[in-house]
Amino acid sequence: GQNIDQPTEMTATEGAIVQINCTYQTSGFNGLFWYQQHAGEAPTFLSYNVLDGLEEKGRFSSFLSRSKGYSYLLLKELQMKDSASYLCAAPSGSARQLTFGSGTQLTVLP
C-alpha cells in the first residue's frame, strides 16, 4: 500500500523561503510528484523526481531521497499568489494511478 504524510498547514511571509516536507512509504517506487492546487481549482503539475537530489525550476525546487523515503518542495521569493495547497503524490500500479498526500495548505502573508 501507499502511505504519504505531509504537514497540514504552513504560514510564511511574502519574499521568504518555505520548505514543505513529504514522507512516503510505497510498495515499489515510481517517482514522486508535487502538485499545486488553488481553492476550487484542479491541481497543476509542479515537479517529478525519480532520482535522488535536487531539481530546480525557477522559484520552485524539489528534492528526493529514496533511501529515506523523503521529499521536499522548496519555494523561494514567496508571492501572495503562492497561497495554495501543495500535494505530494506517488504513482503505483501498472496504470501509475496517483495516491495523494492530504496536502499542505500554505498561506503567504504580506
Add this chain to the structure above:
Amino acid sequence: GAVVSQHPSWVICKSGTSVKIECRSLDFQATTMFWYRQFPKQSLMLMATSNEGSKATYEQGVEKDKFLINHASLTLSTLTVTSAHPEDSSFYICSASTGINQPQHFGDGTRLSIL
C-alpha cells in the same frame, strides 16, 4: 501540450437525477484516464481508473453501479453519477497522462451539488 478538458464545470440538480461528466484529452491520446473525487478541505481520492475499450477498475468502496465509467475512445472518458443524492455532492476531477511515469494533467473539475 497535454491539455485535458472536463465538462461541465458546475452542476446543480435535484436528488435522483443522473449526471454525466465528460473528460477529453485535447492534444494527445490517453489509453488510461483517472477519476478523482475531492470533498471540502480534503485531498483527492482516486475513484477509478478508466481504460479505453475495457472495463474501468474501481477503488475499494466505490460503487461501480453508481459511478458508471465509459472510455469509448482514446480521447474521451465519461463518468455518470446515477441517481445522485446529496451525499454525492463533491468536486469530481479527471486526469490523463501522455505515458507511463509522465505527469498526470488534470481537467478543471466538475463541482456537483445535489439538492
